Amino acid sequence: MKYKAEVLVQLKEEVLDTQGKAVAGSLKRLGYDEPSVRVGKYILLELDSPDLPSAEKTVHSMCKDLLVNAIIEEYSVKLEESR
Amino acid sequence: MKYKAEVLVQLKEEVLDTQGKAVAGSLKRLGYDEPSVRVGKYILLELDSPDLPSAEKTVHSMCKDLLVNAIIEEYSVKLEESR
Numbered sequence: 001m002k003y004k005a006e007v008l009v010q011l012k013e014e015v016l017d018t019q020g021k022a023v024a025g026s027l028k029r030l031g032y033d034e035p036s037v038r039v040g041k042y043i044l045l046e047l048d049s050p051d052l053p054s055a056e057k058t059v060h061s062m063c064k065d066l067l068v069n070a071i072i073e074e075y076s077v078k079l080e081e082s083r
Numbered sequence: 084m085k086y087k088a089e090v091l092v093q094l095k096e097e098v099l100d101t102q103g104k105a106v107a108g109s110l111k112r113l114g115y116d117e118p119s120v121r122v123g124k125y126i127l128l129e130l131d132s133p134d135l136p137s138a139e140k141t142v143h144s145m146c147k148d149l150l151v152n153a154i155i156e157e158y159s160v161k162l163e164e165s166r
Contacts, residue, residue: 032130
């Protein structure tokens with residue numbers, strides 16, 4: 001069965017988001033009231049798995065092994081069957 | 084009033100996602116069945132605005148001016164009042 005996982009990866013609250021600061025500064029120079037900006041990664045995965053629990057397990061394992069740096073990042077996963 | 088906007092920026096379907104390919108290849112080398120992977124940006128904005136429609140207009144304008152390269156990227160916006 002095919003599953004689609006949407007993984008949102010963000011820097012932890014206490015970590016300085018230099019990219020976010022840079023984007024906020026550029027928006028200010030473009031004339032906007034300076035918003036607060038945090039930039040993260042949006043990863044869309046499509047994988048084969050026998051069932052939902054094992055798909056979930058695989059995605060979390062992929063996050064742990066490669067997609068997320070657990071020291072400075074946190075993540076959330078939205079998983080559904082691919083249509 | 085404070086508003087929170089979640090902007091998801093992705094490469095258009097027809098654009099080759101080299102970053103996604105690299106991540107998929109690394110997952111394969113780690114022993115996973117090679118998933119299809121697309122990597123995009125997740126941008127969290129907090130901005131002041133008199134009301135929801137003008138907050139929406141501002142965020143789309145920020146996307147057009149800076150956050151999204153409309154030639155190769157597409158985006159979606161989720162907007163709500165900050166609690």
